[in-house]
Amino acid sequence: MTVLKAVAARFGHDFIVSEWPIGASAMRTKGVPLPEETLAACHDADAVLLGAVGDPAYDLAPHDKRPEAGLLGIRKALGLYANIRPARVYAGLEGAGPLKPEIAFGLDLVVVRELTGGLYFGNPRSLDLAAGTAVNTLPYTRAEIERVTEVAFRLAKGRRKKVTSVDKSNVLETSQLWRSVATDIGARHPEVALDHQLVDSCAMNLVLNPTAFDVVVTENLFGDILSDEVGALVGSLGLLPSASLGDGPGLFEPVHGSAPALAGRDIANPIGAIATAAMLLEDGLGLKEEAATVRRAIEKVLEKGARTADLVPRGARALGTREMARAIADEIPAHVAV
């Protein structure tokens, strides 16, 4: 919000913002993870900016009474089937992650994660702790795979024209369908190169040769797992933004979770959330120049050496969450001096 205010002042916009509870805060105040008023307000909005929802206080709650149920519920209710998770290594952060800098250098990829299907939503599902049995189901239909792979190909056209479709087709029938549909959609986009990788080997290749990837498209759970891996590769999960798009308003949220160990300590990295605001400006409100301004501001503060605690060796001096957000907002002055 600090940075969005700076954008509003700079470009003469007036963003109308209202706040609604979801997840743990909604459980506490309303007794449900996704109150009806929250959902209605999101339906009415041009775009939704979402904070992380998890809270260990609800670790043992049944799955429909957990904070996560609010997030999954809103994704489903808004029909947000395509989750776009771009990741790149910022200049100066080549050595911030576990990769050798020469391997990390130039990493610039997007994970397109299917977000409203697969194991997260499949039925039947059940848990009987006493009996020691549990079931989850991984269903996909052709239509569900088509629309998300289509998003991936369209995205690739504006990038390096390469799509990697990730599945586990050597074991799972769902993945055989996935691979077949991705191949069909790929045939409609002959200018984009398509390759298929099994998820296990993709996980390895992301570490061995991350710059070989451009757009990665995959089902819900594989995308969840691979995008955290990519977070580590770029230096910190705290850097990654995401946009969840469907047919109505988009929902924009950083890839990271609520990080309960960091909550309230003013040490979390706000860049993932700020880069998410840039995606909201561009993909949610159609404000391209404003989005580019935010991205440049992030790059500038990093070039100047600003780092939060997740990006420096333990004990080294780092900016707090608010200081980092302020530093980025300060790169977006209301009036440029002449």
Ligand code: IPM
């Ligand atoms: C994410 C998160 C969520 C997910 C959790 C909080 C339900 O990990 O957005 O990646 O698994 O989708």
Ligand code: MN
């Ligand atoms: Mn995740």
